[in-house]
Amino acid sequence: MPGGRLSHEDRREIAAGLAAGLGYAEIARQLDRPTSTISREVARNGGAHGYRADHAHYATSSRARRRRSETTEPPSALDDQVRDFVERFATMMVDGGLPRMASRVLALLYTADSRSLTAAELVRELRVSPASISKAVGYLERVGMVHREPDPRRRLQHYVIAEDVWLQAWRISARTNLNWAETAGEGAVLLGPDTPAGERLTKMADFFHRLGEDMAGGPAFEVIADALTALAALLHAARPLTADELATALAWPPARITDALANATKYAEYTDPVVLHQPTSDTYTAIPAPNRLSPEQLAALS
Numbered sequence: 001m002p003g004g005r006l007s008h009e010d011r012r013e014i015a016a017g018l019a020a021g022l023g024y025a026e027i028a029r030q031l032d033r034p035t036s037t038i039s040r041e042v043a044r045n046g047g048a049h050g051y052r053a054d055h056a057h058y059a060t061s062s063r064a065r066r067r068r069s070e071t072t073e074p075p076s077a078l079d080d081q082v083r084d085f086v087e088r089f090a091t092m093m094v095d096g097g098l099p100r101m102a103s104r105v106l107a108l109l110y111t112a113d114s115r116s117l118t119a120a121e122l123v124r125e126l127r128v129s130p131a132s133i134s135k136a137v138g139y140l141e142r143v144g145m146v147h148r149e150p151d152p153r154r155r156l157q158h159y160v161i162a163e164d165v166w167l168q169a170w171r172i173s174a175r176t177n178l179n180w181a182e183t184a185g186e187g188a189v190l191l192g193p194d195t196p197a198g199e200r201l202t203k204m205a206d207f208f209h210r211l212g213e214d215m216a217g218g219p220a221f222e223v224i225a226d227a228l229t230a231l232a233a234l235l236h237a238a239r240p241l242t243a244d245e246l247a248t249a250l251a252w253p254p255a256r257i258t259d260a261l262a263n264a265t266k267y268a269e270y271t272d273p274v275v276l277h278q279p280t281s282d283t284y285t286a287i288p289a290p291n292r293l294s295p296e297q298l299a300a301l302s
Contacts, residue, residue, distance in 0.1 A: 006033075006041060006060075011053040014038060018048055086111055097173070101128070101136040106145060109161040116149065116158035143172050177212030181205045224270050226260040231274050231286045240283035 006014075010031055017027035024042070028035040042048055045056035086107045093103035104126055109117060117125075122133045137159055140146035148157045184205035191198040233246055241249075247257040261284060264276040268289070277287045293301070 006037070008053070008057045011041070011056050014041065015051055015053040015056075018042070018051055082111065096169075097176070098169075099136070099139060101132050102139045104128075105133065105136045105159075106140060106161070109146065109159065116160040118151075118156050118158055120156075122159070145169065174212050177208045181207075181209035181212055184208065223259075223263050224267060226256065227264040227267060227271055230257065230260040230284075231264055231271055231276065234276075234284060234286035235274065240279050240285045242282050243284070246284070 010033075013031060014027055017030065022030075024038045025035045028038045031038070041056065042051050045051055045059060086104070089107040089111065090100070090103040093106065094100050098106070105122060108122065108125055119130060119133050119137070122137075123130050126133070137146060137148075141148070145162050146159055147162065148159055150156070151158060182205075184201045188198045188201035188205060191201065193199065193202055229250065230246060233250055234241060237249075243254065243257050243261060246252075246261075247254050250257065252260075261276060264271055268275050273289045273292045274286050275289045277285050279285055
């Protein structure tokens, strides 16, 4: 039966022939098979010196079961237009700095009709390995953009996109900018702020620090609170005060009042309609923001 499949008994005869030192052609004649059938059988199952009949038979059966499983796998739920959109959506997120595979997983989760997808569904739809999905989902979990929920009926994990996924992405971007600012600031100190490299890094640190703060919703509450307290103290005093006088009145360390006064100038948009003013080089007072009132309004008030 030249065209039939090899049986377990056929494989035992092949093993016996190899053990007896017979060539592939002689074994093929004994089994009434093409020589190529014998040579392929031996090559894929350990070679002439490693061929074992039982192992070869079970390995071949296992491969056949896998092929049947693959041919009966459910078809993709995505049509070509949706698949194209998922890939374009993912590319947009990659351009924004998200890892490619994580972007593809996130795009698929966001465009799926189902509230969640399993790892097997992600593998099938994205046509990648389970290891790739596991790595991408791990990243998305760490940054809070995806979480997993167990299936109550089966031993499966469902991956669910976070409700505030874009807010999480915004926060991640804000943290990244602040990390850039911090690292650039360390480099400026290391190289010296007066060197060309130090000046470049200082400008970079200032830029990313402001950008990160803006994306995070502005400076920390404590920073603005101290600046407002210093301005309130100056308003109450109704006269210019030195930094030392302010520190004594507020019972603050000198460094804290120095930071508060610097931040009152740096974040004037947060202290409006009152801003810090220096009538002399070492005294401070609080005045109305110069541009808050029009010239006509100022004249009328005067």
